[in-house]
Amino acid sequence: MKQLLFPNDPPFWYETVRTFGHIAYGGADFGEVVSTSSRIAEGDYESWHDEWLATADRVSGEAGRALAAGHSISARDGFLRASNYYRSAEFYLHGNPPDPRHDHAYHRSVECFEQAAALFTPRIEPVRIPYEDTTLPGYLYRAGTTGGPRPTLIMHNGFDGTAEEMHFFGAMAAVERGYTVLVFDGPGQPGPRHRDGLVFRPDWENVVGPVIDFALTLPEVDADRIGLLGLSMGGMLAPRAAAFEHRLAAVIALDGVYDVSSIVTSSATGDRAEFERRLRAASDPELDAEFDRAMAASPVARWAMNQGMWAMGAGTPRAFGAALLDYRLGDGVAEKIQCPTLVCEAAEDLFFAGQPQQLYDHLTCPKTLLAFTEEEGAGAHCQSGAQRLAFARIYDWLDDTLRVQSPAS
Template sequence: MERLLFPGDPQFWYETLRSFGHIAYGGADFGEVVATSRRITEGDYGSWHDEWLTTADRLAGEAAQALAAGHPVSARDGFLRASNYYRSAEFFLHGHPCDPRHEHAYERSVDCFRSAAALFSPRIEPVQIPYEGTTLPGYLYRADTLGEPHPTVVMHNGFDGTAEEMHFFGAMAGVERGYTVLVFDGPGQPGPLHREGLVFRPDWENVVGPVLDFAMKLPEVDSRRVALLGNSMGGLLAPRAAAFDHRLSAVVALDGVYDLGPAVTNLLPGERSETERRLRADSDPEFDALLDRLTTENPVLRWAINHGMYVMGAATPRAFGAAYLDYHLRDGIASQIRCPALICDAAEDLFFGGQARQLYDDLTCPKTFLEFTAEEGADAHCQAGAQRLALARIYDWLDDTLAATRDSVRALAD
């Protein structure tokens, strides 16, 4: 998609498009995004933070006034947009994890989301999911107040998104269609990372397992019809979990990711094995200098390395690249998935071009490939900017897939 703003910085443009996309489920307003973006200096992380924080603060203040004056719908809508804008404000600050601006904007994002959540009907309930001696934060969305089981989607974000953002990336779309939805942040994602310093782990099945244990006990969950949806890098993590936890009735990769390694190994010509050796070496000043130069030249890589060191717990850019090598679905992992899989693909994916097809081709389970195009305005990573379109197709597939599961269970019972 043509860059309508920030023409010289594809990462700034993508993050702006991301907020444009969240308009579909109440996470932004067009004029607010444009007006804020026009105040930002392209490529300046401080400017990005300051302007989004200004917009978020204004909206949060107006929402609080609306609530005090007895206008709950206006308050809910204002808090929801403020939450997304606070999320955006701290997005580029992760190269300096101790920066107090980072923590402040994140906490304000969560606070505003929870203020909005309390004003939905049914109320969106914050939950704490037991996990390895601690808990993972999340939200339970109910389709109604009857307390009866519904088909369920468990979902999580990816490399840089929050549980709160999944409201726009699939949770509300599920509620509209009668699904129970359970959203969570896993290790490496904002809640556990901010609170306890828990970084990403490649064996994501050991994260999803406790979440499914929790979900299966909820009266609103039909344990025979539970799907898992992973967004962005979650398009690798969710299939990884599905390969080892066969309680799932379906898995959705939004979008499909097969192997994170090439994002780093493709920086050098030659054999991948040699690049991997250099990434894992105790010392390689030449490679370190290359990463420093590329980070200066490439806005996407600059952000990815800054953020990646933070979420992977890596001390150096090269250590981050080495950590990335452990995240893949090669070596027979993808072929262990048994449940039906929907692999989404964006024609002009900024980060993982071609990987959705690789994942799809390696699957042996019932599978569907869903490509989104520029003609549809849906060619960006995770269909940012076309969320109503994308989620309609995804949930239509889930409707049909989980209905078939229900019918199979009934047939066996008869």
């Protein structure tokens, strides 16, 4: 997709497209996104934060006034947009963990989302899912008020997104089709990272397992028809969970990822085993300098390293690269998946080009590869610019796989 804004900064443009895409399910307004973006200096994390925060504050303030005056629909819509704008304000701040601004913007995003959630019918219910010695934050969406078990979709985000953002990235689309939806943040994702300091772990089945245990206590969940959707890096994490967690009836990798460590290993020259050894070494000043140069030269690398060090709890870019080596579906893991699997692929993926096909080729279960194109406006990572189109195709597959009939209009 042509970069209409931020022509020299692909990450800024992608994050803008991501916010544009959330218009489809109430997460933004076109004019607000354009106006905010026009005030941001290209490549400047400070102005990105300041301008998105200003827009979020303005929109949330108006929503609060609408709520006080009894205009609940206007309030709900405003709080939804403000939640997404606060999420965007926080996005590029993780390179400096002590900076209090990202805690502030994150918590405001959650507060606004929960204010909006309370104004839906049925209400979107915040939940705490038991996990080890703490809980994982999430949301329960009910498709109606009649009760009883329904086909269920468990959903989670990826490397940098929130549970709240999943409202726009598939939760409401599934509810429209009659699904019970359970959204959660796992370790390394914003809720557990901000609140408990939990960092990512590669054995995602030990995260999804407790979430399924919790789901099975809910009367709205059909135990025989539970699907799992993972977004972005979740396109590796969700299949990893499905390889070992056989209570799932279907898994969706949006988009598919086979080897997350390719973010760092793809740039290696020479023997990969030697490069991996250097990543794991106690000291390698030469490789550390290479990472520094890569971050200085590439806005994609700069953001990915900063975000990854924060989410993985790694002290240096090289330590982050070493941590990523465990985030792959090799050594026969992908082949262990038994349930039907949908692998989505974006033609112009900025982060994981070629990875969906790799995952698909390794699957031995019933499988479908669903490709999205630039001509459709759906070529960006996770089809961020074409949410209605994407979820129509994705959920038609899920309906057919779980033998679900869409509710009558």
